[in-house]
Amino acid sequence: MAPDRVFIATAEPSDTEMSERIDRHRAERGPGFSTLEAPLELVEALEATASPDRVVVVDCLTVWLSNLMHYGRNADTQTAALTRFLAGPPGPVILVSNEAGMGLAPVTPLGRRFRDAQGSLNQAVAAICQRVEFMVAGLHQALKG
Numbered sequence: 001m002a003p004d005r006v007f008i009a010t011a012e013p014s015d016t017e018m019s020e021r022i023d024r025h026r027a028e029r030g031p032g033f034s035t036l037e038a039p040l041e042l043v044e045a046l047e048a049t050a051s052p053d054r055v056v057v058v059d060c061l062t063v064w065l066s067n068l069m070h071y072g073r074n075a076d077t078q079t080a081a082l083t084r085f086l087a088g089p090p091g092p093v094i095l096v097s098n099e100a101g102m103g104l105a106p107v108t109p110l111g112r113r114f115r116d117a118q119g120s121l122n123q124a125v126a127a128i129c130q131r132v133e134f135m136v137a138g139l140h141q142a143l144k145g
Contacts, residue, residue, distance in 0.1 A: 004054040007033040010064040043081045052091045061097035086128045
């Protein structure tokens with residue numbers, strides 16, 4: 001029997017394009033996942049859903065961070081709460097994030113703050129996770145584990 005699968009989505013359907021993107025992602029996942037939307041309360045969603053017999057996929061930390069910054073939440077506090085949870089989750093958790101620091105430096109202060117915060121979030125999560133993989137051009141490279 002396949003394990004129970006939960007997809008925690010962090011995106012909000014803020015415009016037509018994002019709504020279409022969300023619909024496309026939902027269709028690509030297929031019917032094997034239940035979906036929980038958590039644009040801000042990610043740690044609470046993980047605490048409510050993670051269990052030994054359930055695989056939880058979070059997509060994605062980058063959008064979650066963007067939401068936190070947009071709504072004036074403290075990203076450092078939320079990152080600390082996330083890493084505390086990830087130190088001993090009750091079941092398997094797969095996190096998706098983007099590497100925002102490999103492109104051009106953003107031209108705005110907000111863009112640079114976001115890039116730096118994304119780097120800090122990725123580093124904190126990678127430090128606590130047992131396995132870290134980097135995906136580029138459909139290829140993966142194991143960075144840890």
